[in-house]
Amino acid sequence: MKRRTFLARTIPATLAAPLIFNGFRLDALGQSFLPALAMDDASDRVLVIIQLAGGNDGLNTVIPVDDDAYYKARPTIGIKKESALTLNSEPLLRLHPSLSGLQHMFNDGQLAIVNNLGYSGYSSSHFTGTEIWNTASGSTTADSHATGWIARYLQQEFPDFPKTLPDYPPAVQISPSTSSIFGLASSTIGIALSDPKSFYDLVNGKPNVVDDDVNDTFAGREWEYIETINSQSLGFSTIIKDAADRAKNIATYPAGNALGESLAIVARLIAGGLKSKVYMVSLGSFDNHSNQLETHADLLSRLGNAVKSFMDDLVALGIHERVVGMTYSEFGRRVSDNGSGTDHGAAAPHMVFGTPVDGGKMFGGLPDLQNLDNAGNLRQSIEFQCYYASILAPLFSLPDSRLSSILPVNLCDPTHRIPIYKSLAVGVSEGSRGAAALLSISPAPASMESTLQYRLTRTERVVISLHDIGGREVLKIDRGIQSAGTYAARMDISRLPAGTYFCGLRAGAFNDSRPLVVVR
């Protein structure tokens, strides 16, 4: 397999080893946790995107319980103040009664609400609206030339994809097919799978036919597309299954909840060491034109229970410091109900969750039911592209020079971004830095074996690895989940060529590494 080219870009190969090491630290946008040369490339953070397909009714999700206009507009489907769930810091808003899981997360500071998200000249079409949110190109029509906004970010990370495949899929979607959020000009950067085991079995059970005869016709172009997808599934099936096999879910997920099942797979893949940067799952049927009270309550309880279990699992697995989740939907719904449901609307609230999130806060202000547009829809206070930028840029340490070719930053200059994170902007939280300590590596230099000593201050998943100067991982010891204490890990280096290596310790979100010289 070809070495990922972006590593070659980030590591100036002409520098001497210790300088590279230090230089890398300094170069990495001032984030003190950054470490471990090539251990996790620029970052091992993960974004999990939850799509609420069909147009979620924001007003019945985050309810303005003290606004009479809300109850006036929704005589049949308005949620009563006394049955809605309170939010500690936001007395004017309450959550839908089915969202107790999210209520706890909000009050515990793990979840933030971003209200009144939308865009000018919005579309009321499911299909067009979804394309606009998926591409975030700044256009208000479904431009089929536009690529997905996540695809544009990942293409910066993997500029040769799919010509050169990285050793893990850049993005994974738990679904039979991939969303246009991952769409490249002529391919997709996301891998779709329903579950890792059957994906592996399907791909590897029988030989796959490959051919190399291409016609320069429309037909030939479609043929190439299929061959590309074939190569991707062949290439990634083993690493995905290995990651899924390495970890087990710790939290209990709700039974019969497909979203929960999907998120359980995501947690396992992250904990098992799959380095994909973006995951996507979805929950459908939010198009509640009728019978909304019952249907929407069921959907939101699925959403809330699944997300709460996922968050609990992330914490139990010790990967919560580097995972952030977000929701989106093609539109909100009409302020006035239609007797038993709601028609297509515009602006709506969405949620961001995770340990790095400055939770328990609401951004974007209250919905203004006195100032609706001509169609009777809510106006946005925050452009959705700004929501994306505020989540993506700090999470993956993207300077505006990079962000500007991913999202239309003219819609969202840095001063307008939402301060969603409490810790990411200055590096990962103090808490995780104290979670572990790399005590010593001895002997060093070494030739046959060397022992790394480390201390944990709480339960974390521990991985030790050795990288050569080119960033290649040459040794990896997965210690599994360990409780607080002092440990020693012996590394067999007898077969490594002489040279300078970097020995990395990772415990949950904690990362550190030191050079180790191997002599012969």
Added chain:
Amino acid sequence: MNRRSFLTSFAIPGLAQEPHGTATSDSRDTRERSLLSVPSLDRYTGPWNRATRMHLLRRTILAPKYSEVLATDGMSMDQLVDQLTAPLADVPAPPEYTARWMDASSMYYDSNRLDISHAFRDELRRWWSGLMIDSPLNVRERMALFWHNHFACDGAIDPDHRLIYIQNQLFRKFAVGDFKQLVRLVSVDRAMLYYLNGITNRADAINENYARELQELFTLGVMDNNGTPNYTQQDVREAARILTGWSFIPSGINDTPTCYDYWHDTKDKVIYGQTIKGTGYYGDQELDKLIDLIFSREQTARYIVRKLYRFFVYTDTRLTPFTPIAREIEDNIIAPLAEEFRSSNWNVGAVLKKLFLSGHFYDRNIIGASIKSPVDIFVGTARAMTTGPRTAEELEFLTHVLQRDTTETGQEVFDPPGVQGWQFYRTWISSTTLPQRRFYTDALIDGENIYYQKVLGAIDAAPTQVYGHTQLPVLPFAKQFASFDNDVEQLVADITEHLLAYPASARLKQQLLDALLQGQPAYEWQSLENSLKEARLNGMLKFLMRSSNYQLM
């Protein structure tokens, strides 16, 4: 993993070389332009041979049986196109269980017996697959599928599961008929009234759901080819008001939906800048006027013709009306076909006929350029390998696995993913569905034991377990070819010609030949026992169906 050499040795249009944001649409369009000779609706004048006939058959009746290939060998282009696009008088009879339900008088809904509703739809899916496999040389079943996707409707949402069957027969009846009349009928079709909330759309509680999709998805489309919106939110609102009051008393299978005056909005409506006078309680007249207005707009014909083009010819979603290459197709194919559509009073058959006689339809860019849908690949495989009549039981077992295969790979008939229907084209192929497709074509060739729940006897009887076995007839299929006995190289050529629209490379043919010969010299083929030949044909056909070529038609 080794990256396939074809990706590095061959410059792939639009793939990877252009980081996002640097490729202008101009450069891409220039490249695409070179791929296509000027598209034209002028009559096809090239060679009329088996390859062109098979292309026409694959796109209209799914993959042809070998007997059909032989039967059409002597037909002229006009004869074959006439036969394929002619309206059929007979309506296929419902399957057994459905027929019994259709005789029952009252509406049926029992939330505790959803198994009955499932059994009903499962039987319909088997029945429809069977109709596709044994269809005459006519486009009807494929057009019924087109309408099912166009007026996407979820069969599970009906309180009465029979309504989706009634709607399905409507699509068959209007397969190549009057589209305007079809829109009028679908607007008050009972399954649709349920699915898009027509029955709750009342003067005091306007529900925009159907009114929006009627314009966005069923007739006008969101915008014209210059990017101008075809309707406004106001038009959606007014159309919804016009459509208020339509409902029916759920008392019997033959109820006719009526516009109930006390639910109908009787005031004037203004749509597309024109006033439809409130007619008091004559909501049906207002509906007629609404349909007239929609069909008086140029974009309706364009939108439907574009959709037919994508279904029957080529589906690249990048061919939006905004690019030069799309404009060529728009100006030279879509526009004149739309004119034909209007002047023929919305006769779908007339449009298809013109398309299937055109030089553009037989362009070498187009042959093999359509990515097979799950129905195309699985029902098509069963069809292409059908060698004679099946017993009712054999057909049931076969269609049972076909409905599973299509569902698992993303096309559950009677349960489209949303009102926008299936998106076709590359959405069919993902890193999950591609290996799944191969897994299930393997299973069709290898055969499998099956068991499932089936409701027999009385209409509300408990389901019983059915056990069976199904396998495609590999040996009889191969024996149809004269080369079977003693010319193995010709046999490979015959089978690839029959099964592949995107032609096999020399290398693929060699691999298929290797699968048959297993290292032995070619002359050994004729002395092999039939059982050995069958085993090797099994492997060879699975290999062929695993190729990317087989995903295309």
